[in-house]
Amino acid sequence: MTFFRTHRTAVTVIAFVLTYVVVKLLSVLPLVNGGPLLNGYYIQLIALAGINIVMTVSLGMVNGFTGQFSIGHAGFMAVGAYTSAMITTVWLHTSVTNPWVGYPVFILAILAGGLLAAAAGYLVGTPSLRLKGDYLAIVTLSANELIRTVIRVTNALGGPRGLGGIPKFTNLEVVFVFTIVSVVLMRNYLFSSHGRSMKAVRDSEIAAEATGINTTKQKVFVFVFSAFFAGVSGGVFAHLLQFIHPDNFSFVKSLEYLIYLYVGGSTSISGAIVGPAVFTVLPELMRALQQWRMVIYPLILVLTMIFRTEGIMGAREFRFILIPQRQRKEVSA
């Protein structure tokens, strides 16, 4: 019976795998003018969307579900990106030519990046999570800029020259696995006793304490694992772009994730998937508009917020996100 309930997770995974197969086929089969429908351009967009989805879902864990207000998420992404890039590129000189060595190193490197980002999250979160609302926002934003300043003045990390020559380990498969695993892990956490505690902290911190929840610990833990996923995203991002620069991770970038999250719907994982997916692709679709592109884009944003205040998804979830309720047996009391 236990298996039957976990079956839903399996269904979700199968759905994702099918999506992957379709995308892969479209990117290989010569459908349009002898070339695939999904050429390198679309593949890169899908990859960026996947990375943005993980960033947004992890930000949603802190902002949407735990009710904290962090606007420095790109800082943790930077920590992960630089750590993993240093490992694969500068210290170990791995390359894609030998995938049997390259990929294990890459995976360990992005995990190391995630762990270091988590450590940074712990350092930032422990003292600052007792701050509320906008004050917390400012501290996280400052931490973001502080991380960037440190990178910029550290010549070993490339300083303002950036860090280039990173092997391109991130391909469609990596992005799919990374996105699905990350989202499923966070979804699982959310639909657990700990996830319920997160929402309790959001709804009433005082009541949460009074029901025996160590709210400080819960908040810091969420902040730390959110930073972890941001760090891993950073690693995947670095190995997609093959070049990273401190400006990739400025507070403006953090604000972008904030926009993705709230436009999608901050209290739903589905929203944190739809928001970045739509708003990563949208500006690219509007390239033909030239300079008008960046005028229309914010207009769409504002109109979305006015007409769908709680975001595109609101608090609703796609069915595949939800954990099925078990059928309760009718017990006579």
Next chain:
Amino acid sequence: MGQFLQQLINGIQIGSIYALIALGYTMVYGIVRLINFAHADIFMVGAYMGFFLAPVMARVFGGAFIPTIIAAMLITGLLGFIMEKLAYRPLRYKSRLSALITALGVSLFLENFCALPFVFTPAFRKFPDLIVARNIPIPGNLGLNISNVLLLDVGVSVILMVLLFWFVNKTLIGKQMRAVAFDKPTASLMGINIDVVISTAFIVGPALAGAGGILYGTTYGMLASPFLGIWPGLKAFIAAVLGGIGNIPGAVLGAYIMGISEAFATSVNSNLGYGIAFAILIGILLVRPSGLLGKFMPEKV
């Protein structure tokens, strides 16, 4: 010693401009609990108004500075008013965060719209010389450097701040603003027209930012692009939080602390100066979680 004083003066000058922007952030926040990210862009519009209006004003009035600053304040005030009506009013009784994202959207819109070729264009602009910069001789041999522009910056800021204090504390609408900031539902039950109060905040705050824009242009003589508001805006916003957001004297205090600490941090290590300012901010907030003058109000159980 001379260098120390000079850095203090440098900090005060830039702090004055931050203060004018920070006041708008804090006023709007106090009343509608919204971080109006677009405020920085109103500041930018104010600066550009100076660029476009100064020649006209000089022709019409002879002198340019005072008519330009007044005209810029009127225009930015109007812009703030329209912005609130169109973008924020529909969201007023809904989620604060939706309003925040809307503010980000409005900010992006203003920046990119103003950068269009037939609006302000993204090009560098030389700001007209509204006053002729001169150094003021300082007795003693500390080598201090004080220009009339500096005195103008500080003077105009102080005058506008005093006017604002008078406005908030002595006029009826100012008192209503304070009442609304304190407790919106009760204020509304007392017969205060919330709409009018909010509109006023969205006129007065942006008008101050407009004045800040003119001072910015006069001081630095150049408008880089319609994106020029982002960083002064961010610093001013941080200053407002530092002082205790929603608190008017706090915003001014925060702005001067921000300006002065930036000047000193830069003089200690210009490579890290930018980061040091943020470190100071984190330090202050960890010690005083509600800013310097903000009241820490734990939730009542």
Next chain:
Amino acid sequence: MALLDVQHLTQFFGGLRAVSDFNIQLEHGEIVGLIGPNGAGKTTVFNVLTGVYTPTKGTIVFDGQNIVGKKTYQITQAGIARTFQNIRLFSQSSVIDNIKIAYHFRMSYGNTDAFLHTRKYWQGEQLVDDYAIDLLRLFHLEGHAEDVSGSLPYGAQRRLEIARALATKPRLLILDEPAAGMNPAEADELMEMIHWLRDKFDLTILLIEHQMRVVMGVCERIKVMDFGETICEGVPEYIRNDPRVCEAYLGKGA
């Protein structure tokens, strides 16, 4: 030995003395009321007992364990649960999740199980689901189990808040004005429920209440506070006739 033993409890807020030399001993199974006019310091006493404030002076021994300086969640885990004067539900969570949240600190699985949805997770979830639905049934809320708690009617919210407090399996239950906003009929039901709670869950109950009918009807012992001081203590009949109590509520010469 008393379940709760509070000695010389004093609480200052800046220069303001909110509670002064407060003493109380609760025996197992007692229902005790704390009354007094507004601002007498009753809620402050509750907040100190539950660790919201650390007392300026005094000792609080619960079940042989000094709980001064402990955090609220630690005190809850030690066995003191409370409700709030103005209801504080997890209003965006479902009714049943409110109960499950209160069970969190007893939950058998950890963070890793939560991320991976291991067998342990499913076992734990099944356990808590059974537990929560049974508890809801006792409070006639099982039909609302999946509703958003913020949308419940007022009376049901009150019941849910008590049920949630009970889900932490406390030995001492502290009720902050449970009858607030209730009509006489509802208040009667509440009184019945308080007795039933005590018996069914083997509880000791301390409550603040303004409705004298409720206090007098349900409490076995009453303590009266005014301006942070205890002015009188005893069985309901004694309190009812004490002139100091009358004076505190109605003013001198009344």
Next chain:
Amino acid sequence: MRRLFAIILVCALVASVGVGCKKAEVLPTEQVVNMGGIFPMTGGSATFGTSSKQGVAMAVEEFNTAGGAMVGGVKTTINYVNEDDTGAPEVGASAAQKLINQDKVIGIVGAVMSKVSLAVAPICQAAGVPEISPTSTNATVTLVGDYIFRACFIDPFQGTVMANYAYNILKVKTAAVLYDNGNDYNKGLAEFFKAGFEKNGGKVVAFEAFTDEDKTVDYKAQLTKIKATNPEFLYLPNYYASAATILKQARAMGLNVPAGGGDGWDSPDLVKIGGAAVEGGVFSNHFSKDDKSPKVQDFVTKYTTKYGEAPDALAALAYDAAGLLLDAFKTAGSIKGSDIRDAMKNTTFSGIAGAYKFDANRNPIKAAVIIKIVNGEQTYLTTVNP
């Protein structure tokens, strides 16, 4: 909700198919192929992008007017597709993917900033499409691979040129540097100036930084510190707007020593913003508008007529970069990336910034000129050969 999602999905598909179907028009005797440009058209660096785009557009127009190229006997002209990178590396990368995969460009001119070029370069290299950056001075850009070229000097050359000029010609013994530490161009020039100046025996008495030109306008804190060290020379390897603003503030506080900079100074706005403060300033550049050669004069006149403003260094280099690419295309007579690359490697293109020849790392070997601001006009002083 479902419907909204479906609509978005359909839109995306239609758009992708629509764009995917667009391809070069094939005519029996004439054909048009695409050439790409990646520049910041929106955001804080849009001015740089506008100049560059105008330079490229002019080069393409001239190329087409002159008859284009013959590819396999077919007359081939160029359609210039310009994409916006907003100044962000990942947007630049997307733009490169689009140009290569959708527009099938024969080559890309761009980007302005090294950080964007470095994100574009691996994509071009992997796809075998030549990229030539007009203005990315970071030495690592062309090291990405053999399809990546540039039309400008790299940092060491310019920094050293000005260090030598200051020490040997201006005879100054002490210098102060104030640069943007958020930008590799500025930092590179600053560091090589320092190294060169100290190698000559001079002393850099102050080496101060500020953060990000588009964010900083107040340099008084740094200048106060610099002034206390009494330098004889001020090296400001920044873009024209910052350089002019710094000099204004320096002059206002009585720091009246000669100043110098790099090619970032080359813009009519330098004098417009700086006025008297920039008078006497010297900077290294790729060409001088004073140059009497008809090529330069022709370019300056045509550009000014066409766009109503004098060309700056960015426009000139973009014009040359596009010229280089188109010339190689014509020489190769092929739309294959590898053919164009090989032609580029052996080019002897003569642009307005002199004769181009690439070294082993695909950096141009060409002379620098030193220009002085005299009476608000750029005046040619001397040429320095590498």
